[in-house]
Amino acid sequence: MAMAQVAVEMPEVEPEETFKMLGRGVNVHYGDKQALFDVSLAIRANQVTSLIGPSGCGKSTFIRCLNRMNDVIEICRVAGDITLDGRDIYSPKIDAVELRARVGMVFQKANPFPKSIFDNVAYGPRIHGLASNKTDLEAIVVQSLSQAGLFEEVKDRLHAPGTSLSGGQQQRLCIARAIAVTPEVILMDEPCSALDPIATARIEELIDELRKDYTIVIVTHSMQQAARVSQYTAFFHLGVLVEEGETEFMFTTPRDQRTQDYITGRFG
């Protein structure tokens, strides 16, 4: 897979193939209230892109557009176009259900189903028919749990309820559950905001490992986290994408005054 070139000044020259997903002129309204204004952002393949910004800036709204989770919200309207591998995900030809199997999501608060650990991970493969028999299914579950770094901790109690795990384990269970469907992109909406620093560190390590196989978009409130885990960062403010670019440059030489203010802690 071609890595993105170091072309900070002119990201436009990158060939589009390195973009796993690409949003162009995305506008989102909740009822009468506009939440996103003309956002254009590229998500690069096999990279971690973090979305940062103060609360209510539209970063969660944007991430939810990438797998059409906003469809669930009655009053939400999305305009503009978003592509996955060059295909418009909002086109009538694309089924939202199919899209979400390719673009998985991990939520802010760990939300394991009220089922056993095994069934939580097996849920996706079962509904998508990814395993033809029990042995295959078990293999998928074990592999997903291992990839999520949880297998060693839970291998003796796969049939205990998912909700009996600690907060950090639950979040890794949710990541395992997302991986089990073999998505191409994993969206993470503040996955560590409810976790302690140790559990957060584990998830961050995990994100770095997962980058080999998946494209990851993560919303985070913590700029340190963005700096630690992501290669690309986009800064949102009041529904506008203020600045995006390589994380390293974003945090050392921001081009916009608002970004400068945010990362130096002047607001947010």
Next chain:
Amino acid sequence: MLLYVFAIILTLTVLAYFHGSRRAASLSAFSDTPLHSRPAYHGAYVAIWAGLPSQVLVLLWVSLETAALDALIAGTLPDAETAALSSSERGLIVSEIKSVARGLIFGEPAPFIVDAAARYGEWQRIAAWCLAASAISLVLLGLAVSQRRITALFRARHRVERVLNGTMVLCSLAAIVTTFGIVISLAFEAFKFFQHVPISEFLFGLSWEPQIAIREDQVAGTGAFGAIPVFAGTFLISAIAMIVAVPVGLMSAVYLSEFARPGFRAIVKPLLEILAGVPTVVYGFFAVLVIAPALKSFGGDIGLPIASNSALAAGLVMGIMIIPFISSLSDDALRAVPQAMREGSLGLGATRAETVLQVLLPAALPGIMGGILLAASRAIGETMIVVMAAGLIATLTLDPLQSVTTVTVQIVTLLTGDTEFDSPKTLAAFALGLTLFVMTLCLNVAALRTVQKYREKYD
């Protein structure tokens, strides 16, 4: 008089509240120590001390006064008049004295009764004044004692909270005590029944003909008290009702909570709940006048003999009646499942149907079970629909096209018309009631246990 006493106590209690809170407030204004409790608690403390003991006194007084006065007046009657009388005749004399004292004079009361009536009236007046005086002095005493205890450090809030706690315990006990009272009275009458009819015959007998003669000139049944056919009828009709109500109720709950647009839901949910508000007697004549004839003629068309008061007609209508219990409670249970569960499932590429079936229904199961259970006990205990639409003859059958009777119908027919309270015919109603109660209780316990088991499994 009593009313005035209550009014005075109430007014004084309100005044006591303001006095107490004012006193506490002024205390805090003039001292450096902050109040432990806020002035309102001090006020409530004083008010409780002023109002509660005297209210209790009034209630006790009222409940004991009549008995005490009756005993007193009976004691003053001249021995010459009462020596030869039985206790019930003495009771009659006392009630005559009381009605004369109230001014209701029939015929020519004996002179000793008129005397006693005058005394009785006098005593009542004295008693009333005593009550008023003691109640009001108790209020003032309580007020005086409690208001002196107000200091900055006094823990008025703890005292008030303890009283509130006690009140809540009493309230929750009320329901339990009532239940026990009902069970005991039922058990008492049922026990009398089992002295006439052996319990084994009642529980396992296959024939039910309770309409025995209570007078010689009546034409009547032979008196068989085997309850099996009656309970079989109840279960047949309830089962038909559940077969109708569970799928319809559950599906409409799923539709309303997961698929319907908010506007549609806002109209349909209240409409569905109106069903629960229709009086059951209305369902009853709907069953008799519409459903049963329709079924009968439909049966005639396709060559099936359907009785005009078939179990099917009663069961169908009862099923419609209990739909709202299931749909409304299941809808609430489904909506109580966190949105995160829906998003988690949809985010994995599950369809809405898969989400409902595999995540939402299992998560909402305890609530749904609760709704189904409530509906089942409503169906088993339902009376009016079956009185109107089901039969009276106890037939032991599982054929829904035939006429069966139910426990509630039998209780109604046993306790209406000619009754006599020590004949097995009447007492049988209590035995039926007790058995029904025990059965629904077992059903509730069983369901509670299943719900708990699922809870453990899922949360």
